[in-house]
Amino acid sequence: MPDLSTPAVEVTDLTQRFGSVVAVDDLSLTIPPGMFYGIVGPNGAGKTTTLTAVCGLREPTSGSIRIAGHDLRTDRETALAQLGVMMDGLSLPERLTATEVLRYSAGLRGLDDGWRARARDLLEILGLDAVPRTLIVEYSTGMRKKINLALAMLHRPRVLVLDEPFEAIDPVSAHSIEQVLKQYVEAGGTVVMSSHIMDFVERNCRRVALVAGGRVLVEGPVDEVTAGSTLNERFVELVGADPVRPLEWLA
Numbered sequence: 372m373p374d375l376s377t378p379a380v381e382v383t384d385l386t387q388r389f390g391s392v393v394a395v396d397d398l399s400l401t402i403p404p405g406m407f408y409g410i411v412g413p414n415g416a417g418k419t420t421t422l423t424a425v426c427g428l429r430e431p432t433s434g435s436i437r438i439a440g441h442d443l444r445t446d447r448e449t450a451l452a453q454l455g456v457m458m459d460g461l462s463l464p465e466r467l468t469a470t471e472v473l474r475y476s477a478g479l480r481g482l483d484d485g486w487r488a489r490a491r492d493l494l495e496i497l498g499l500d501a502v503p504r505t506l507i508v509e510y511s512t513g514m515r516k517k518i519n520l521a522l523a524m525l526h527r528p529r530v531l532v533l534d535e536p537f538e539a540i541d542p543v544s545a546h547s548i549e550q551v552l553k554q555y556v557e558a559g560g561t562v563v564m565s566s567h568i569m570d571f572v573e574r575n576c577r578r579v580a581l582v583a584g585g586r587v588l589v590e591g592p593v594d595e596v597t598a599g600s601t602l603n604e605r606f607v608e609l610v611g612a613d614p615v616r617p618l619e620w621l622a
């Protein structure tokens with residue numbers, strides 16, 4: 372069972388500037404352990420930038436991050452050991468097969484032999500066991516997502532950080548991934564994920580943060596945030612949607 376007194380992830384006053392662009396603007400989030408936590412927001416809201424900082428992949432302009440109580444700056448190795456990360460753009464050893472990549476990762480992490488059974492299960496559930504000889508370089512976008520998820524889970528981290536995990540994933544695979552993540556949370560893990568799939572967030576996440584312009588617009592239990600509407604409706608209401616003017620050249 373998770374230590375319920377220590378947040379799984381604590382982001383305090385996080386700011387990330389890129390030149391004159393303020394991608395994340397004094398953002399704070401406290402993510403309790405043992406739950407599905409969703410981060411939603413429009414394109415360019417700062418979701419990926421926030422998750423990139425949480426994973427220790429970029430030093431923020433200012434602010435602090437703690438993973439299961441470990442400060443990412445002062446206790447980096449222990450903080451990162453708590454995390455499994457699935458983000459686009461993370462490089463993979465392209466000339467290896469899925470099993471070889473998992474073996475490589477297990478070796479780097481110094482995992483005991485239990486990784487083999489976990490790897491078999493993950494490859495089977497994610498449907499990657501059907502292409503045992505295919506090299507990563509030959510993988511489709513969705514297959515890359517899946518091997519990244521397997522890599523993220525292989526060492527049984529306390530916290531999984533997933534940036535848009537269902538983008539480019541077919542419905543059957545999405546269903547399998549949803550079941551895997553549910554089991555992971557039931558076993559005490561924490562999933563922090565960004566998504567544009569409101570339906571998924573509403574169905575699975577216990578809490579949600581709606582981010583726009585690098586700030587948290589609203590945060591709380593999903594049913595409080597939705598307040599009787601759907602998450603999709605609340606999203607549009609809070610973020611604001613401009614009416615689309617008629618395109619005369621389509622007439």
Ligand SMILES: Nc1ncnc2c1ncn2[C@@H]1O[C@H](COP(=O)(O)OP(=O)(O)OP(=O)(O)O)[C@@H](O)[C@H]1O
Nearest residue numbers: 389392393394412413414415416417418419420421
């Ligand atoms: N490396 C970078 N250099 C410059 N600007 C960046 C960089 N990364 C992100 N930005 C800018 O920061 C802002 C937030 O981007 P971010 O990718 O975090 O948004 P997002 O909420 O993940 O969006 P999406 O839903 O489209 O993936 C955007 O204005 C983006 O253009």
